[in-house]
Amino acid sequence: MSHRATLHDVAAQAGVSVASASRALIGGSASLEMISKVRRAAKQLGYVPDATARSLRMGGTRQVVFAVDDIGNLNYVAMLRAIEHEFTGAGIRLNVTATGRSERQTLDLVRSMNSGAGDGLIISPLRVTPALRRALLETVVPVVVIGSLHRDVAIDVVSVDSALAVELAVAHLVATGRRRIAFLNGPLDTHPGASRRRGYLAGLAAAGMTPDESVVEVADDFTIEAGRRSTALLIERRPSNTFDAIVAANDLLAVGAISTCLASGVGVPDEVAVTGIDDTEFAASYNPSITSVSIGSAERGKRAARLLLERFAEPTLAPRTSAVHPSLIARASTGVTRGA
């Protein structure tokens, strides 16, 4: 096994032409004798077709890239699983890459699509910069964005009303008797950060409450650690700036908020109720279990995959937008005891 057997070797071994060998293996018109001869030779040599050569000839790797900012967020894992499930049937391999937090890395990835990194791209970017928007538009393969593009560009999008998600959380807290609702947001230069802030303000307005910036904290990332640090700041400012609830912009921030509250002797949900967003497994399993607004991560992944498959089949389709509706799941962190 000094070197992989090629189709040429198989053909020679079977005593037929390369063209016939290809047909026999791939299923073109070939006699039964030819098929069995070639199959035998292929098995004997341990022949495995070269995907690179096939891609070059056929024009198209059967690979789709899924790009995500933080692979450690279970939110994206749910999307990933749904997408993978949708593609395995179609014989498409999914290539997951974490773009990290640097725009540079994201741009490199998007541009690499033009050099044949895959036949399509599903991307869920936290930050949509003008450069990224331009890069996405210049991509030669179809792209589906999970999130928002801020502007009307000719790209398929699966979106969710992120602001509404926060409004639902605020409404739930108001309905369960909370009166001073703090807000633990993620970075404002991200799409979720910006729209969730809008939702927070809208939610307060709907309840006839006036916003108070002294109970609003902006974490520098959507992570547990960032949530911890920002929550500590919120607690420090009490009791002069008091609150009886925290709306966190995602589940990881909510976990950071709860753990910091408890460590500081602030009872959850007795003194402070906490809500998250994403409805990850993390939220359901935490102690106390965390009330969270589902923004349909699995559903969004599924839809993104289908949009891409449809575009593969029909490339001239007009760009489409698919919206998923958020829904709140009440749990112990807002005083709702779990049913059986």
Added chain:
Amino acid sequence: MSHRATLHDVAAQAGVSVASASRALIGGSASLEMISKVRRAAKQLGYVPDATARSLRMGGTRQVVFAVDDIGNLNYVAMLRAIEHEFTGAGIRLNVTATGRSERQTLDLVRSMNSGAGDGLIISPLRVTPALRRALLETVVPVVVIGSLHRDVAIDVVSVDSALAVELAVAHLVATGRRRIAFLNGPLDTHPGASRRRGYLAGLAAAGMTPDESVVEVADDFTIEAGRRSTALLIERRPSNTFDAIVAANDLLAVGAISTCLASGVGVPDEVAVTGIDDTEFAASYNPSITSVSIGSAERGKRAARLLLERFAEPTLAPRTSAVHPSLIARASTGVTRGA
């Protein structure tokens, strides 16, 4: 832009031969005038080299595959990050694929390496079946296994003494005064499942305790849900088969154990202490924070990446094994209050 510009187009635009265009862009011997001419033409046409064609010609995609059973396990995310970090410097793209729990899927993936899915494979399999071992040996590209192969095969391995990890947990529980230590294991047909069971028995023996199978449960997966179900069974059998500690075979099982204990009114750590393994972010952030044995996931990822890079440079190297040592991090779930 009906169709991507090729090197041929660039050469025509610049009025030179394809060979010269290639040299000018790649850095072969070429005059300054040639370089600037070709660069200009390339920019003008928006030329991006085709990775597939280059791979075919050069023999080798600059891509490495990382295969993992459960991408939802933060343990693997830590490995992933470390591996990615190691590769980005070398200009290698990492292709992550979750093989799910089916052996079939894993085998397909490993075999796909022979058709050019990547230049190397890092795999962390829960179950090493004879078929998988054979497939790994037949792989034409270098493979690094994170875990264990059960047998002496000519493949690079990064291992950790998984049994010792459990022994450390048992010793810690004994040292903190626990006397009846239950064991919440994962499936026995997995490598971690089997070796952690050995560690549990060894740990008990070292403390002069006799094992009691009525306080041992085997979950059918290394997940929170499975941990919940099995812990419920353990609790059901109390108080006739009582216990004051649970050693869980990983952090997810530990979370399932704690949440089920608390839901059943069993205090943690007062009545029952719980330990996990993997030292994931989950363990550190849970309430109570979970004592866990770190098995150096990030370190193992880093070493695996380096082993692979070294083998790329020196393919004839003898197979090596690199071992990481486990270490226990004590937290609240065993009654240790966290320091500042």
Added chain:
DNA sequence: ACCCGATTTGAGAACGTTCTCAACCTTGAC
């Protein structure tokens, strides 16, 4: 026996790149 249509086969092009090789041009030394 002959011919027409249908099926099977083989030779070779093509995908886009890099690399080998020979031809060409420059430069400088005698």
Added chain:
DNA sequence: GTCAAGGTTGAGAACGTTCTCAAATCGGGT
């Protein structure tokens, strides 16, 4: 003015596959 050495260029092969097209073979109907 000639020659050698060195650098630069272009033609074409090669990577391994699929596909087009024409040649060859086979079948049956007269």
